[in-house]
Amino acid sequence: MQEATIQEFIQKAATLVEALPYIREFEGKTIVIKYGGSAMENPVLRKSTAEDLVLMRYVGMNPVVVHGGGPAINRTLDQLGVESRFHDGLRITDKETMRVVEMVLAGHINKELVSLLNTAGGDAVGLTGKDGNLLHAKQIDVDGSVDIGHVGAITGVHSKVIDVLCEAGFIPVIAPIATDGEGNTWNVNADTAAGEVAAALQAEKLVFLTDTPGLLRDMNEPDSLIHQLRYKEVTSLREQGVIAGGMIPKVEACLRGLDYGVRKTHIIDGRIPHSLLLEIFTVRGLGTLVCH
Ligand SMILES: Nc1ncnc2c1ncn2[C@@H]1O[C@H](COP(=O)(O)OP(=O)(O)OP(=O)(O)O)[C@@H](O)[C@H]1O
Ligand SMILES: [Mg+2]
Numbered sequence: 001m002q003e004a005t006i007q008e009f010i011q012k013a014a015t016l017v018e019a020l021p022y023i024r025e026f027e028g029k030t031i032v033i034k035y036g037g038s039a040m041e042n043p044v045l046r047k048s049t050a051e052d053l054v055l056m057r058y059v060g061m062n063p064v065v066v067h068g069g070g071p072a073i074n075r076t077l078d079q080l081g082v083e084s085r086f087h088d089g090l091r092i093t094d095k096e097t098m099r100v101v102e103m104v105l106a107g108h109i110n111k112e113l114v115s116l117l118n119t120a121g122g123d124a125v126g127l128t129g130k131d132g133n134l135l136h137a138k139q140i141d142v143d144g145s146v147d148i149g150h151v152g153a154i155t156g157v158h159s160k161v162i163d164v165l166c167e168a169g170f171i172p173v174i175a176p177i178a179t180d181g182e183g184n185t186w187n188v189n190a191d192t193a194a195g196e197v198a199a200a201l202q203a204e205k206l207v208f209l210t211d212t213p214g215l216l217r218d219m220n221e222p223d224s225l226i227h228q229l230r231y232k233e234v235t236s237l238r239e240q241g242v243i244a245g246g247m248i249p250k251v252e253a254c255l256r257g258l259d260y261g262v263r264k265t266h267i268i269d270g271r272i273p274h275s276l277l278l279e280i281f282t283v284r285g286l287g288t289l290v291c292h
Contacts, residue, residue, distance in 0.1 A: 019281040027060040029204035034194035037068035038211035039270025052276040054122035062166040068190035093149040105175040124171040129178040132161025137178035137186035152186025157200035195253025199260030209270030214287030254290035
């Protein structure tokens, strides 16, 4: 064998060995991954993310996926000619819109992810917050007299169904739709749902896979990544408008998780192939770590 090839082989072994302490540390631990709709758009990336999740499962971790689906919901609503109105960044979700949202999230995206994970060698089970009464919600409070419709705020998490699935070796894949005692359907924010699920499961880690390098100090400046965000810095960064738009529910979910014993929370770039694997199995931290 040529010297260069031997060196490459040794390098491969070194990479595998580097993962050993992380495999040991996270064996039997739960890791909640919020898979953002924006990070889900590219099929090649979807495949590499599925491989990462299956690998995590095979080395003894319990990955739990919560997915978004904003872009796909928008496309379907457009195709069906259902017009969207917004109030404070929230989609006013009347009955018709809710039907489309549930159809896209639970019927299309959720099953596509399940298939992807199964094709990558995993055993995935798709569910919404209705299954096993996983997520309960009530109508979210909004300013003014607007009827926001079926937009829900989570009131409770009954995580037994997730425990049972993880124990049996399945990868749960959760669509962010909730129910309540009356059988209503609530559209809940996927980031918030991920934070609540991570808190209820006392997860080791909560990881957001999104379409930016992490939390940026200046959104137009990819080099301005904030590597580490401390709990106490959040209020001022929100006031300065640094934490804005889609980052607000993510950071809030991180804080909620931390409050309930989640050890580490991360916002990482889902557009980098295998970013999840790199975050979990290597020394180099990717994206933004949100911690105490
Ligand atoms: N300081 C910031 N750094 C990085 N991104 C930011 C910042 N402030 C706001 N954003 C916005 O947040 C977006 C990510 O949230 P977004 O809700 O769009 O995606 P997602 O949550 O991953 O997907 P989905 O909502 O479909 O589940 C970025 O694309 C960016 O436009
Ligand atoms: Mg979002």
